[in-house]
């Protein structure tokens with residue numbers, strides 16, 4: 610109830626997304642994605658270089674739309690799923706996800722280092738971190 614109300618009241622197409630999420634795939638034609646830009650894309654990865662919006666057909670990109678932290682989270686989830694039943698054919702995808710997670714993590718550490726440095730400059734407060742030294 611809470612979930613359905615929230616999804617039906619926030620943003621164009623949200624109820625369709627909700628419906629497609631709870632209905633069997635055979636009924637998905639009842640609630641196709643909206644054709645117009647939903648204005649608040651939420652991305653899922655369709656393939657190595659294509660992301661699509663859950664809500665609308667207009668939402669499609671070939672550049673990673675996720676923030677570094679989203680990229681880390683999704684890459685790790687993908688790695689867990691892929692290694693559940695690993696096959697020889699999954700090695701290239703595992704390699705790609707490892708590389709992407711690693712790059713996004715470095716980006717996050719860089720961001721954190723900048724903030725830690727600013728905090729140190731302005732307040733003098735620091736913390737010992739094996740990952741980040743300022």
Ligand SMILES: [Zn+2]
Pocket residue numbers: 646647648649650651662663664665666667668
């Ligand atoms: Zn959208």
